[in-house]
Amino acid sequence: MTRIFFTTVLLFFAAVSFAQVQTGKASFYADKFEGARMASGEKYRRNKFTGAHKTLPFGTKVRITNLGNNQTVEVTINDRGPYVEGRIIDLSRAAAEQLGFTNKGLADVSLEVIDPGDGKTSDPGQPIDQVSVEEKEFYDFKISRLEPKGFGVQIGTYQELVNLMRLSDNLKNSYKKEVTVQVKVINGVKYYGLILGQFSSREKAEQFREELRPKFPDVFIVEYNRL
Template identity: 85%
Template sequence: MLRTLFTSAIVLFATVSFAQIQTGKASFYADKFEGVMTASGEKYKRHKFTGAHKTLPFGTKVRVTNLANKKTVEVTINDRGPYVEGRIIDLSRAAAEELGYTNLGLADVSLEVIDPGDGKTSDPGRPIDQVSVDEKEFYEFGIARINHPKGYGVQVGTYQELVNLMRLADNLKNSYKKDVTVQVKVLNGVKYYGLILGQFSSREKAEQFREELRNKFPDVFIVEYNRL
């Protein structure tokens, strides 16, 4: 059963017009994410010049400048994030090394769109709406809206493209035999979908399940439904 939980959130930073320069903090991917699927359907590769942004379309090319040393790098957006206040982009290790801040962890950067792309990922010929799903695949969903959920769940990730969410939800439900709940978040007019597994009566049971998931999903975390 797929359940949807609708919430809204207020963005803590101003809307930015990308005809201008966006400034903020840049982080970079930990090595443990090597080979992990990104929101676009591509696998993260630390030697490629890629990045995660909250709203820019996949395939967008941006120039990132380290404001401390004026070094620049051009990367292609293929993932979503970072979801930390003040951070505007999460870069691959290769890109962070080019900017010279891997020893610091974070850098103050400016970000400028240099090519808006064509709605595709950086893998030529793979439109976003076809990533990861074959045209002959079909999914049947029993959807029930829940207004006041209780207990605890384990969140696997946050996604913007429903096509990726559908396949992952199906795989997780079959693998772990747990109900799947989707939390719909609206950030600055853009919808994001949090994928949550299970509805546990106690935090202890949720923690046990989180440990079971960590081998495949290192960043899973526990959510308390009535606090979402």
């Protein structure tokens, strides 16, 4: 059963979500994507400072530091990806040029969230929850409020509810764990934290986190009574 509990946050997510620093590889968009529609609904523009991240909400602003030369750039998340193991962000060409790695193609970087934004795009009329769904796609979506205890492993944070349901169903079937969805409200915008498991100890949660990491490298542990 997919369960939901509600938590209202006025300004920020819990610290584990937004005060995080990630390290890994950065890549950048090929020029052939100029004008292509991003997952947020915006069009890719090589001269804008934007990026793709697997889980951060659209509109989130992050600071990227090239660990090889200490050059930094600030970009806004407006797309999903990159889906290559070890890569944590895909950048526009302008951002990659400022970081000085266009000749190499990849760079070792750190990523720091500096502004959670409002989850909206700058392209009016293109709702970020607009996703493609198969015509005959149905879900058994039983919901109950609860007050979970112990520890869980958070897969990510999402706005697209249809994608959330699809992923929840796949995870439940693959790992045979309870799926909990935490609803968070920031500046009137809802975000959904997808959490797997209800473990009695952090040690058990850590073991499960390591099992998930090959497929979900950015997973982290949450303690329910602190959310």
